[in-house]
Amino acid sequence: MTSPSANVKLVSNAMANATRRKIMAMLVEKERTNAEIEKAVGAAMLDYHLQMLQQAGLAEIKDGTVILTDFGKNFMETKSAEKPAESINDLSGTKPLQIMEIRQLLPCIADESKFRVISRLEPALGGSLKLVEPLFTRARYSERIGALIIQSGNILITLYSTGNVTMTMIKSEAEAKEILENLKNTINKAIASGVTPVPREKVKVDHAEIYEYLPKTNCQICGEQSCYTFAIKLVGRETTLDKCTPLLEAKYTTNLEHIRALLEYL
Numbered sequence: 001m002t003s004p005s006a007n008v009k010l011v012s013n014a015m016a017n018a019t020r021r022k023i024m025a026m027l028v029e030k031e032r033t034n035a036e037i038e039k040a041v042g043a044a045m046l047d048y049h050l051q052m053l054q055q056a057g058l059a060e061i062k063d064g065t066v067i068l069t070d071f072g073k074n075f076m077e078t079k080s081a082e083k084p085a086e087s088i089n090d091l092s093g094t095k096p097l098q099i100m101e102i103r104q105l106l107p108c109i110a111d112e113s114k115f116r117v118i119s120r121l122e123p124a125l126g127g128s129l130k131l132v133e134p135l136f137t138r139a140r141y142s143e144r145i146g147a148l149i150i151q152s153g154n155i156l157i158t159l160y161s162t163g164n165v166t167m168t169m170i171k172s173e174a175e176a177k178e179i180l181e182n183l184k185n186t187i188n189k190a191i192a193s194g195v196t197p198v199p200r201e202k203v204k205v206d207h208a209e210i211y212e213y214l215p216k217t218n219c220q221i222c223g224e225q226s227c228y229t230f231a232i233k234l235v236g237r238e239t240t241l242d243k244c245t246p247l248l249e250a251k252y253t254t255n256l257e258h259i260r261a262l263l264e265y266l
C-alpha cells in the first residue's frame, strides 16, 4: 500500500506539469475521451501524462473514457477553494484589440536594409497581457519590463502592457502590417472565445541558440576561452551578458536584443 507521504509526492509530481493540470481542468468539467484530450493537449507523451494522473489516484480510465476519481474531484474542489481571489484572472471583459497606425519605420542599426517598427495596439492589455503568452510558440512575458517578447524567426516583437509594439528586422511596411494583423487576430481570437489560454511550461532555450547571436570572434574579452563557452556559462548563469562588451557595437544591436529576449526564457 502506498504511504500517505508517497501519495502526496505522487500528487504533487502529477500536478507539477502544465499539460496534466490542463487535463485535470478539462476533467473537472466532464469526462473525456482520449481523442478529446489529445485534441486539446496534443499527442506528445499523452499516455505518460495519463499514467502519472492515474498513479497519483487523481484520474482513471474506464471503457476508453478518462474520468476524475473521487479523490481527484475532492482534490480539485479543495484546490479551487484555496485559490486566493486575486489570483483569478482571465480574459473575460477584455476588449478586442485594434491596430493603430504604424508610427515609425526606422532603419535597423544592425542591418540598414531592414526596419525597426514602432506601432500601437489599443486598448492596452495591461495586466491581461501575460495571460496571452501561451498563444505564441516562442514568447515570454517579462515582469521586469512589463512586455511580452515574441520571437518569429529573426523578427523580435515586443508588445508592452501599455499597448506599444516594437518590431525588429522588418523588410517593409507591408510585412509590419501583416505581422501586426496576425498578432491582433491571434489575441482577439482568444478574447472572443472567452477561454484564457492555459499556462504552459517555459520555452526551452539552450546555449547553441544563444551562441548563434554572439559575435563568434572568440576574442576572450569576456574572460572565456570562446563564444561557445560564454554561451554555456550564460545559460548556467555562471557569467553575465555585460561581460561580452563587443555586443555593444552598433552592428550587434539586434543580436543583443535577441540574446536579451532569450535570457528572459531562462
Ligand code: SF4
Residues within 6 Å of the ligand: 214, 215, 216, 217, 218, 219, 220, 221, 222, 223, 224, 225, 226, 227, 228, 230, 243, 244, 245, 246, 247
Ligand atoms: S567577449 Fe563576446 S565575442 Fe568575445 S569571446 Fe566573449 S562572447 Fe565571444
